[in-house]
Amino acid sequence: MKFKALTAIAALLAAPMAIAGGADDDTLIINDEIEMITKTAAPAHLDGALDELISGWHFRTDNTQEMEMDDFDNPGMLFVEQAMDTWETAEGSEGKSCADCHGDVEESMKGVKAVYPKWNDGAEEVRTLQMQMNDCRVSRMGAEAWKYDAGKAIAMEALISVQSRGMPVNVAIDGPAQAMWEQGKEMYYTRTGQLELSCANCHEDNYGNYIRADHLSQGQINGFPAYRLKNAKLNGVHSRFKGCVRDTRAETYKPGSADFVALELYVTSRGNGLSVEGPSVRN
Numbered sequence: 001m002k003f004k005a006l007t008a009i010a011a012l013l014a015a016p017m018a019i020a021g022g023a024d025d026d027t028l029i030i031n032d033e034i035e036m037i038t039k040t041a042a043p044a045h046l047d048g049a050l051d052e053l054i055s056g057w058h059f060r061t062d063n064t065q066e067m068e069m070d071d072f073d074n075p076g077m078l079f080v081e082q083a084m085d086t087w088e089t090a091e092g093s094e095g096k097s098c099a100d101c102h103g104d105v106e107e108s109m110k111g112v113k114a115v116y117p118k119w120n121d122g123a124e125e126v127r128t129l130q131m132q133m134n135d136c137r138v139s140r141m142g143a144e145a146w147k148y149d150a151g152k153a154i155a156m157e158a159l160i161s162v163q164s165r166g167m168p169v170n171v172a173i174d175g176p177a178q179a180m181w182e183q184g185k186e187m188y189y190t191r192t193g194q195l196e197l198s199c200a201n202c203h204e205d206n207y208g209n210y211i212r213a214d215h216l217s218q219g220q221i222n223g224f225p226a227y228r229l230k231n232a233k234l235n236g237v238h239s240r241f242k243g244c245v246r247d248t249r250a251e252t253y254k255p256g257s258a259d260f261v262a263l264e265l266y267v268t269s270r271g272n273g274l275s276v277e278g279p280s281v282r283n
């Protein structure tokens, strides 16, 4: 097993580049104002796995990095503006908007993104932000649930994320969330697909190396939603996971599925201490 994974990785990794990989030493300050923690000591639960957490921003080219440094250059911010309109728009049988209950998004949603996914006592489940938003839509507005990781849902997630930019990610992994966290951890380290590769084989053992033409990062999700130049839209965490699982030639899960919620909780916790960065810009 182990040998097979190593051969698969060896075949995928590009020949060493003239300039070795690794993360760069640039500093991320957005709008000359918001200082981002893009490198920090790993939380205790990663002892023996990672020493330092590094945002995916450090593994991108200068051009891509620059797009994230100013909101006017960040195409993800266009979706944030659209979501501002959605926030104010009444919908559903109750004739209510998000703003009717929550007021100013700047006030009410500050710090929220940093602690999601989060256990919800009433529902006795771990909820992602999108699950929570859809619960408000269905049970409080009498409106239809938004499609997961798409259109209005991902734009609203970006708007809510902006209210926490710069704050450290800090999801709870103990108490009632622990069982789901353990499930996510198990998924992270399980080799899958014809290539028999786990998330860790690429994002823990080989970050800084090039895989095909791509500079491998730690696969952190503090920057999500991520505007990808590749598909010119905001991408959700689950859609990103789906692409990576498919790349190992394994059967993948659906965005919004309980399995991906567990994986999101675990992967978010691997970034506890990095700044909330979404919407980020990636290739």
Ligand code: HEC
Binding pocket: 087, 096, 097, 098, 099, 100, 101, 102, 112, 120, 122, 129, 132, 133, 136, 137, 140, 141, 156, 160
């Ligand atoms: C009728 C009132 C109402 C409307 C309309 C409403 N919400 Fe909520 N929302 C609530 C309540 C009440 C809670 C707390 C629910 C809980 O803890 O179970 C909440 C919780 C949330 C949270 C979690 C906050 C946290 O600190 O964990 C988010 C995010 C959220 N709503 C987003 C939205 C969005 C986006 C919309 C519009 C699409 C919306 N809500 C519409 C009443 C509303």
Ligand code: HEC
Binding pocket: 012, 055, 056, 057, 059, 188, 197, 198, 199, 200, 201, 202, 203, 211, 214, 215, 216, 217, 218, 219, 220, 221, 223, 226, 240, 241, 244, 245, 247, 248, 263, 267, 282
């Ligand atoms: C075969 C190697 C490989 C495997 C296995 C793999 N990924 Fe990736 N992943 C990549 C590459 C290549 C990229 C694009 C470059 C980058 O951001 O690291 C990427 C990107 C990502 C990103 C985006 C990071 C950012 O900053 O935008 C996330 C999140 C991610 N992967 C999570 C996962 C998870 C979770 C798993 C396991 C289910 C996984 N990956 C498995 C190769 C892999």
